[in-house]
């Protein structure tokens with residue numbers, strides 16, 4: 001498999017974690033978002049939408065991290081990243097939805113670029129925008145995790161799920177934009193625990209060959 005991604009793209013980071021956790025080999029192909037490579041025709045021939053991640057599985061190139069994740073989970077169910085029961089799976093997908101639909105899209109590169117170019121916002125205002133929306137989403141996840149995490153190691157129950165795979169890259173972004181994590185002790189604890197797992201450590205943006213210092 002070939003993963004088209006970018007080191008600090010949180011959606012790419014999700015898929016790196018997942019492939020690592022499943023023990024699947026993949027070739028990492030860097031698409032430099034900072035150079036606009038994702039908007040070039042060459043990349044749009046790979047992913048029409050011009051987003052990373054895209055996963056070439058041989059028979060097809062898949063786009064959209066939830067679709068990619070479900071594909072991987074269906075084909076490689078072990079070790080599982082979804083609970084065995086339907087309510088548990090729905091709970092995990094709630095977290096995936098909060099991060100993937102409500103937090104991440106409004107602090108995506110193209111949105112931040114637009115805030116700068118069309119609305120004249122500077123770096124500090126853009127970071128404040130990100131902190132505002134990540135903070136609002138994290139307040140909800142903090143409450144849910146405090147209720148539903150068994151021992152504060154994972155966002156739901158007592159095993160790793162897609163909820164953690166979505167949450168931890170978002171925590172990376174939160175730090176990048178200077179969000180104070182003190183009001184979110186459960187999330188910070190889950191992050192600390194997951195950072196110690198090999199699948200997460202290998203997927204960390206700082207460990208990617210395309211990482212720009």
Ligand SMILES: N[C@@H](CCC(=O)N[C@@H](CS)C(=O)NCC(=O)O)C(=O)O
Nearest residue numbers: 009010011051052064065108109110
């Ligand atoms: N819903 C998509 C979002 C993918 C996405 O937003 N990717 C970002 C990087 S994290 C991107 O390619 N952004 C390019 C841009 O905003 O111009 C998914 O989950 O795969």
